[in-house]
Structure formats: C-alpha cells, structure tokens
Amino acid sequence: MALHPIPPWVFPVDPYPGESISHFLGRFCRENHATLNQVGAKTGLGAVLGRWEKFRFNPPPTEAQVAALATLVRLEPRLISQMLPKETIQIRAIRLCAACYAEKSCHQMAWQHKFASRCSRHSLRLFLECPHYKAKFSIPSQWSKGACKRCLMPFETMQAVQKKA
Numbered sequence: 001m002a003l004h005p006i007p008p009w010v011f012p013v014d015p016y017p018g019e020s021i022s023h024f025l026g027r028f029c030r031e032n033h034a035t036l037n038q039v040g041a042k043t044g045l046g047a048v049l050g051r052w053e054k055f056r057f058n059p060p061p062t063e064a065q066v067a068a069l070a071t072l073v074r075l076e077p078r079l080i081s082q083m084l085p086k087e088t089i090q091i092r093a094i095r096l097c098a099a100c101y102a103e104k105s106c107h108q109m110a111w112q113h114k115f116a117s118r119c120s121r122h123s124l125r126l127f128l129e130c131p132h133y134k135a136k137f138s139i140p141s142q143w144s145k146g147a148c149k150r151c152l153m154p155f156e157t158m159q160a161v162q163k164k165a
Contacts, residue, residue, distance in 0.1 A: 012074045019106045036141070043069050054091065063077070089112040096158070101155040
C-alpha cells in the first residue's frame with residue numbers, strides 16, 4: 001500500500017483512556033480541519049476509515065491498516081489498537097453514560113460492547129437515545145458539541161435522569 005507523504009502541518013491529538021476510534025477520528029479531523037475522506041486518502045485506507053467510524057470492523061483491522069493510520073496521526077500503533085474493540089460490539093445503537101461524559105468528554109469503546117447495558121464505573125444504565133427528544137445518538141465522530149443533535153441537550157446534563165442499573 002503506497003502511502004502519501006505526511007504533511008508537516010498535522011496537529012497531533014492524544015487519545016483519551018478508553019476512547020473509541022470513532023470519537024478519536026472526529027477529534028483528529030476537527031483539530032486538523034480535515035474530512036475523514038482526506039484522512040483516508042492520506043493514509044491509503046480510503047473507505048476503511050468510514051467503516052471504523054461507524055463501528056463496522058468486518059473484516060477486522062489489519063496491522064498494516066493500524067500502522068498506516070498511526071503514521072498519519074503520529075501515534076504508536078498500539079495506541080490505535082487500544083481504541084479498537086476487543087470483543088463483539090453493538091453497532092445498531094450508539095450508547096452513552098452521561099456521568100462518564102461529564103467527567104471526560106469522550107465516547108468510550110466499552111459502551112459499545114455487545115452485552116453492555118450499564119456503566120461499570122457508575123452502575124448506571126447506558127442511554128441508547130436522548131432522554132428528552134428520544135432521538136438516537138449520532139456516531140461519536142460527530143460529537144463536536146457533546147449534545148443531542150435534535151434538541152441540543154448537553155450529554156453531561158443527561159446524568160440527572162440516568163437511572164441506576
């Protein structure tokens with residue numbers, strides 16, 4: 001796979017502990033004023049990044065793909081691998097723990113695990129939709145404002161109605 005030269009203007013973005021690859025890609029693109037398509041072209045990964053952004057990992061990422069992204073975003077491949085799922089995940093509904101989000105504004109990969117229904121840290125049920133508007137959450141790469149896309153309710157304020165699991 002031929003890689004495009006890495007531009008010197010790339011602004012590095014440090015991943016948060018437990019952050020999902022989708023959320024990281026969104027933060028990286030916003031910081032660098034780039035689209036995911038541009039990042040895909042620069043890495044030679046093309047539409048593969050679009051699949052990762054939507055939590056579609058079939059087929060699973062290869063070491064070469066992880067290395068290509070790591071080179072562009074200037075991280076070690078192991079840090080990229082930590083943002084990828086370690087077990088089967090749920091892609092139909094984006095999940096959110098508002099209490100976690102209030103502490104650190106990022107989508108956690110653990111929330112998307114197939115059998116995750118509660119936050120292991122706070123013992124609260126994970127939201128599958130906005131509690132006010134009942135709209136499904138957009139993919140984490142689009143969480144630039146940290147709020148429901150329909151009613152604009154901030155994620156961290158949703159913890160007031162988050163129920164114990």
